[in-house]
Each structure stands twice: as structure tokens, then as C-alpha cells.
Amino acid sequence: MVNLNTVRPKNGRDYYIALGLEGSANKLGVGVLKHPLLPQHEDGDLSFNCHAEILANVRDTYITPPGEGFLPRDTARHHKNWCIRLIKQALKEASIVNPSLDIDVICFTKGPGMGAPLHSVAIAARTCSLLWEVPLIGVNHCVGHIEMGREITKAVNPVVLYVSGGNTQVIAYSEKRYRIFGETLDIAIGNCLDRFARTLRIPNAPSPGYNIEQLAKRCANKETLLELPYTVKGMDLSMSGILAYIDSLAKDLFRGNKKNKTLFDPKTGEQKVTVEDLCYSLQENLFAMLVEITERAMAHVNSNQVLIVGGVGCNVRLQEMMQMMCEDRANGQVHATDERFCIDNGVMIAQAGLLQYRMGDVVKDLKETVVTQKFRTDEVYVAWRE
Amino acid sequence: MSLNHSLKLEIPFQTAAQANIAKQVLLPDPILKPQDFQVDYTTTDNVLVVGFQSIDDRVLRVGVSSVIDSIKTIVETIDELGPETKELQSL
Numbered sequence: 001m002v003n004l005n006t007v008r009p010k011n012g013r014d015y016y017i018a019l020g021l022e023g024s025a026n027k028l029g030v031g032v033l034k035h036p037l038l039p040q041h042e043d044g045d046l047s048f049n050c051h052a053e054i055l056a057n058v059r060d061t062y063i064t065p066p067g068e069g070f071l072p073r074d075t076a077r078h079h080k081n082w083c084i085r086l087i088k089q090a091l092k093e094a095s096i097v098n099p100s101l102d103i104d105v106i107c108f109t110k111g112p113g114m115g116a117p118l119h120s121v122a123i124a125a126r127t128c129s130l131l132w133e134v135p136l137i138g139v140n141h142c143v144g145h146i147e148m149g150r151e152i153t154k155a156v157n158p159v160v161l162y163v164s165g166g167n168t169q170v171i172a173y174s175e176k177r178y179r180i181f182g183e184t185l186d187i188a189i190g191n192c193l194d195r196f197a198r199t200l201r202i203p204n205a206p207s208p209g210y211n212i213e214q215l216a217k218r219c220a221n222k223e224t225l226l227e228l229p230y231t232v233k234g235m236d237l238s239m240s241g242i243l244a245y246i247d248s249l250a251k252d253l254f255r256g257n258k259k260n261k262t263l264f265d266p267k268t269g270e271q272k273v274t275v276e277d278l279c280y281s282l283q284e285n286l287f288a289m290l291v292e293i294t295e296r297a298m299a300h301v302n303s304n305q306v307l308i309v310g311g312v313g314c315n316v317r318l319q320e321m322m323q324m325m326c327e328d329r330a331n332g333q334v335h336a337t338d339e340r341f342c343i344d345n346g347v348m349i350a351q352a353g354l355l356q357y358r359m360g361d362v363v364k365d366l367k368e369t370v371v372t373q374k375f376r377t378d379e380v381y382v383a384w385r386e
Numbered sequence: 387m388s389l390n391h392s393l394k395l396e397i398p399f400q401t402a403a404q405a406n407i408a409k410q411v412l413l414p415d416p417i418l419k420p421q422d423f424q425v426d427y428t429t430t431d432n433v434l435v436v437g438f439q440s441i442d443d444r445v446l447r448v449g450v451s452s453v454i455d456s457i458k459t460i461v462e463t464i465d466e467l468g469p470e471t472k473e474l475q476s477l
Contacts, residue, residue: 080458083459084462120459126411126414127411127459128467130407130411131407131469366413
């Protein structure tokens with residue numbers, strides 16, 4: 001039996017407050033989340049419906065110039081510079097006067113992600129925990145996305161498509177674990193889109209692939225798709241080859257390489273393809289691959305719900321394509337969130353961390369708070385679900 | 387090769403409790419190459435004492451600067467968010 005009220009709120013309060021700190025990539029997020037203590041949580045699989053109230057959700061993104069990616073060391077420096085300021089701002093927004101009394105648990109991202117940025121946030125989390133004498137909990141970043149998505153959309157048991165700058169996974173819950181049904185074999189989808197954006201010299205803010213999506217919308221020739229490699233391997237995907245190919249097309253386009261018959265008419269030398277066409281075809285191709293493996297996972301676990309999470313999840317075209325697939329299935333539903341929750345944020349870490357905390361999980365020795373770059377979604381024991 | 391390049395840092399905090407917090411925060415992180423670089427943290431009263439040993443100056447410099455970066459974050463956290471901070475109460 002799942003009893004989400006295993007650990008009671010501090011100081012006889014009738015609600016829990018969690019502080020969430022996220023900094024696994026170029027976004028630094030701090031969130032404050034409140035869960036009321038509800039009798040129905042004593043016994044029942046209700047972790048998707050905690051009546052969570054978001055008291056603060058602040059974020060600062062380390063933005064690099066167009067054409068450049070973010071490097072671990074510079075990102076870590078950004079997080080160090082902003083972390084304390086953001087925590088103060090979040091506490092202020094949430095009207096928390098005395099963190100020692102008012103916060104039940106501090107949640108931070110333990111992994112996966114870039115080592116240096118994760119570490120700089122973990123240092124701040126440990127210090128706060130010791131200063132305020134508030135327990136700590138390390139959260140898996142992917143589980144954070146899943147739990148926030150479930151709480152916002154109230155999807156009970158969805159197949160989760162987790163698409164971001166660093167991860168591409170199709171996940172479904174089974175026997176106390178979030179199991180990975182399919183994933184990328186090389187680079188993440190957001191990474192693929194971001195790197196293509198770098199080739200095009202367009203910015204990567206606010207979320208991976210956002211500016212490619214904007215260009216793709218302006219594609220005038222949506223009837224003809226460029227032929228790109230379609231690389232679904234069983235339940236897995238490969239995207240590095242697609243990137244290399246479309247990168248070479250873009251470079252030929254910029255150079256005006258008339259020998260390229262895909263881009264230029266061999267007789268007249270007229271340009272047949274625009275940058276917008278490239279963006280559109282790339283999106284259609286990549287998203288079709290995602291939809292295919294998601295549908296297979298749904299059939300396998302007998303689910304009719306899809307939940308899209310992660311930074312690429314705010315892409316409206318991806319949501320549309322997933323919707324089309326779901327409409328062909330009995331009672332198919334797509335759940336997605338907007339940029340506040342899709343893009344990395346502190347609240348999602350607070351949500352997953354608070355669920356862990358309410359089930360009695362807590363850091364007993366600071367040695368457990370060492371961050372890890374590799375931390376697979378299925379390593380987490382999901383105590384809060386049946 | 388022996389670890390014969392060394393450095394000792396002494397960082398005074400306002401209280402012994404603060405120095406102790408800093409030590410506890412720094413202790414858990416493992417050293418990536420223990421055969422090339424080692425750190426030990428101790429406190430005497432309100433002073434955090436960090437001893438570094440390394441195989442050469444370059445590794446020493448890199449290791450020391452990363453620990454100093456962490457200490458800066460800890461000091462800022464204590465300064466800005468500690469229970470002694472009056473400002474937080476008035477937010």
C-alpha cells in the first residue's frame with residue numbers, strides 16, 4: 001500500500017513545502033512547491049494528484065551567442081553566480097520567512113547532466129541543508145520531468161516521451177520503476193536540433209529547437225519533403241547521421257554549391273530548397289520517428305495516454321503529430337505542458353523530491369549527495385506508485 | 387611519482403559552526419585522480435584548513451581553484467541565507 005503521508009509535515013503543519021534546485025544543463029531553476037496533507041493519500045495510488053500549489057518558479061538560462069554551444073565550465077560559473085540570488089528570489093515570492101521552520105525538504109538534481117553545473121548547485125543545496133537543518137533529497141532529473149508532467153496533466157499512467165537537449169527516451173511505468181522502452185543510441189533530439197541551429201547560426205534560447213520550429217512554420221513548400229535518413233532501430237533511434245547529412249545540405253546551400261542536385265536545379269541552377277524547407281523536413285522526419293516508437297510502446301503496455309515532457313516537448317508540431325497518432329487509437333490522449341514545466345525548472349525537482357520524501361526517503365549521509373553524470377531513469381525505485 | 391607539491395589554505399569563518407558546515411559540504415566529493423591529487427579538510431575553531439598535495443604545479447593549481455570556487459559558493463550561501471541574516475527575515 002502506498003501511503004504518501006508516511007512522513008508528516010514539520011511543526012504540525014497541514015501542508016508540506018519543498019524547495020527544488022535544478023542545474024543539470026544550461027538552465028538554473030529554483031522552485032517552491034506546496035502539497036496539502038490529504039487523508040486520501042494515506043492509502044491509494046494518487047501520486048499524480050497531489051493538489052500541488054506552485055509558490056515560486058524562477059529560472060535563469062545561461063545563453064551563449066548564436067553558433068555556439070554551452071560548455072560545462074562556463075555553465076557551472078553561471079550557476080554559481082546566480083544560484084543564491086535565485087534561491088532568495090524564490091523564497092521571497094513564496095513568502096518564506098524562516099526556511100528552517102517553513103521548509104520540509106530541499107530537493108536537488110543528482111543527475112543525469114553535466115558534472116560541473118550539477119556540482120555547483122549541489123554545493124549550494126548541501127550548505128542550505130546544514131544551515132537551516134532541513135533534510136536533503138537527491139532527485140533524478142528525468143523522474144522530475146515525469147512527475148511534474150503527471151501532476152500538471154493528471155495523467156494517471158501515461159507512456160512518457162521524454163525529449164530534451166540531453167535525453168530522448170520512451171518510458172513507461174511497471175513494477176516500481178520507470179522502464180525505458182526505447183531511447184537514442186547516439187545524440188539526443190534536442191542536441192540534434194540545437195547543433196543544426198548552430199550551423200544555421202540561429203539562437204538556441206528559449207528551448208531546444210524553438211527557433212527551428214519558428215522557421216519550419218514559415219516553410220512555403222510543405223507538400224514535398226526532403227529525403228532524409230529515417231533511422232528507427234527497433235525501439236531505439238539514431239540521430240547523428242541525420243544531423244551530419246542535413247548539416248552538409250545546409251553548408252552546400254550557404255556556399256551556393258550548384259553541383260548539389262537536391263538543392264539546385266541541375267539545368268537552370270535555380271535554388272529549389274530554402275532554409276525553412278530544411279527545418280521543416282528535419283522536424284517532420286525526427287518527430288515521425290518519435291511518434292512511431294511511442295505508438296509501439298503504447299501498444300506494448302496497453303496504454304492510451306501519452307505524456308510529452310522535456311524541453312523539446314513544448315514544440316507544437318510534435319504535439320500535433322502525436323495527437324494525430326492518438327486519434328487513431330481508442331480513447332487516445334496526448335498530454336503536454338507549456339514552457340514553464342517542459343523546460344527544466346526547479347518545481348519539477350521539488351515535486352519528485354517531495355514524493356520521495358513523503359515516502360520516507362531522505363539523505364542520511366552527505367556522501368549520498370555526490371552528483372553523477374550518468375543516472376538512468378530506471379535506477380530510481382518508485383516507492384510512491386502501486 | 388610522489389605528491390611533493392603542496393599548499394595549505396586557512397579560511398577564517400565567523401563561527402566554528404560555519405567552518406564546520408563548510409568542511410561537511412566539501413568532504414563528500416571524490417577526487418577524480420587520487421594518485422595525482424589529494425585534499426584534506428580540517429577545522430580549528432572558526433578556521434577551515436584545507437591541505438592540498440599534488441604531483442605537479444599545474445594539477446595543484448587546477449585542483450585548488452576548483453575548491454576555492456566551491457568555498458566561494460558556501461561563503462555566499464552562509465552570508466545571504468544563513469539564520470544570522472537579518473535581511474531574510476525582512477523579505
